[in-house]
Amino acid sequence: MRFSFxxxxxxxxxxxxxxxxxxxxxxxxxxxxxxxxFTKSSALISxxxxxxxxxxxxxxxxxSTITLSRETLEQRLGESIAHRYQASGKxxxxxxxxxxxxxxSSNYLIKISDCxxxxxxxxxxxxxxxxxxxxLVGEFAEPLRIGxxxxxxxxxxxxxxxxxxxxxxxxxxxxDILKKYAGTVPAxxxxxxxxxxxxxxxxxxxxxxxxxxxxxxxxxxxxDVFASGNGIYVTMKGMALEDGVSGGxxxxxxxxxxxxxxxKVLNENSVKVHL
Numbered sequence: 001m002r003f004s005f006x007x008x009x010x011x012x013x014x015x016x017x018x019x020x021x022x023x024x025x026x027x028x029x030x031x032x033x034x035x036x037x038f039t040k041s042s043a044l045i046s047x048x049x050x051x052x053x054x055x056x057x058x059x060x061x062x063x064s065t066i067t068l069s070r071e072t073l074e075q076r077l078g079e080s081i082a083h084r085y086q087a088s089g090k091x092x093x094x095x096x097x098x099x100x101x102x103x104x105s106s107n108y109l110i111k112i113s114d115c116x117x118x119x120x121x122x123x124x125x126x127x128x129x130x131x132x133x134x135x136l137v138g139e140f141a142e143p144l145r146i147g148x149x150x151x152x153x154x155x156x157x158x159x160x161x162x163x164x165x166x167x168x169x170x171x172x173x174x175x176d177i178l179k180k181y182a183g184t185v186p187a188x189x190x191x192x193x194x195x196x197x198x199x200x201x202x203x204x205x206x207x208x209x210x211x212x213x214x215x216x217x218x219x220x221x222x223x224d225v226f227a228s229g230n231g232i233y234v235t236m237k238g239m240a241l242e243d244g245v246s247g248g249x250x251x252x253x254x255x256x257x258x259x260x261x262x263x264k265v266l267n268e269n270s271v272k273v274h275l
Contacts, residue, residue: 064106068130070099076110077126077144084112085120088186089150089174093126096143108132120148122178147176151187153206161199164214165191170206183207193246213245216268225252225263229275238263238271 066072074093082091114127124144130137153170163169172187185191185206197212217223217240225238237255244250244265252263252271263271 065103066106066108067101068104068108069101070095073099073110077112077128078146080110080112080128081115081120081124081126081146084115087120087148088188089148089177091120092147092149094145094147096145099142102130102137104130104132104137108137120146120178122146146178148178149174150177152177152181152184153187153189153191155200155202155204155206157202159196159200161196163196165194165196165211167191171203173205175205181205183209185211213248215243216246217244217250217265217271219243222255223252224270225254225273226266226270227273227275232275234275240271244271 074095077093078091081087081093109131110128111131112126112128116125122145124146125141126144127139127141129139151172151174153167154173156169156171159169167187170187175181175184177184177186185208193214193216194211195214196210198210200206200210219240219242221240223238223240225236227234227236238252239255241251241253241260246265246267248265249262250265250271251260253260261273263273266272
């Protein structure tokens with residue numbers, strides 16, 4: 001019996017980078033970059049996830065007829081916009097013009113084709129269509145007012161400038177982040193590494209411009225440098241030539257070679273370099 005085999009050859013590329021700026025006598029391979037891909041989901045919302053027909057004995061139960069009223073349409077459009085932009089929290093939509101109710105079956109769905117501007121904002125012009133059991137009922141274009149409600153941080157007590165933050169210092173309340181509470185800090189954010197840049201009173205919604213990152217590494221400090229890449233791991237001592245915050249970059253001098261390089265701050269005593 002004869003067998004055929006299919007071989008797949010995957011090309012392998014190796015990139016070399018000179019790291020003599022870290023260690024005089026060592027050359028290590030360089031590391032590749034990272035690509036982040038973001039996608040926007042299609043907005044297709046059905047009234048309910050059921051089949052077109054249900055059967056009981058020999059009788060066919062047809063979908064019931066309902067009224068697509070203003071209130072129902074606003075609810076469905078809010079759900080559709082939230083789905084389109086993969087929004088956290090709750091999105092609510094309000095029609096700004098009169099709407100004439102239409103009759104549809106319980107199997108109707110709404111599909112948004114366009115929003116202008118193409119993002120969640122307090123006012124938008126939306127084009128959408130209504131479908132019923134696979135048939136197009138109508139195409140519509142309506143101006144909408146939008147609310148986007150998300151849990152944000154509110155201070156429990158007065159807090160002083162320079163206070164290092166953690167979640168237990170705050171209550172969480174749902175607010176519309178598109179208007180009065182624009183720029184507030186969502187309650188799912190990890191506050192570790194942040195401090196207050198100004199005093200705040202109790203029951204104050206915390207905004208991003210109230211915060212600053214804590215300085216972890218100070219100029220002149222001796223730090224541990226962790227260098228890694230392509231299966232190689234090196235540690236050395238270095239001197240920070242500037243202050244650095246968590247996740248920020250600082251210039252570090254190699255104590256042996258006296259060469260300078262950029263490193264990412266990990267904590268109060270350590271920085272990291274990708275080779």
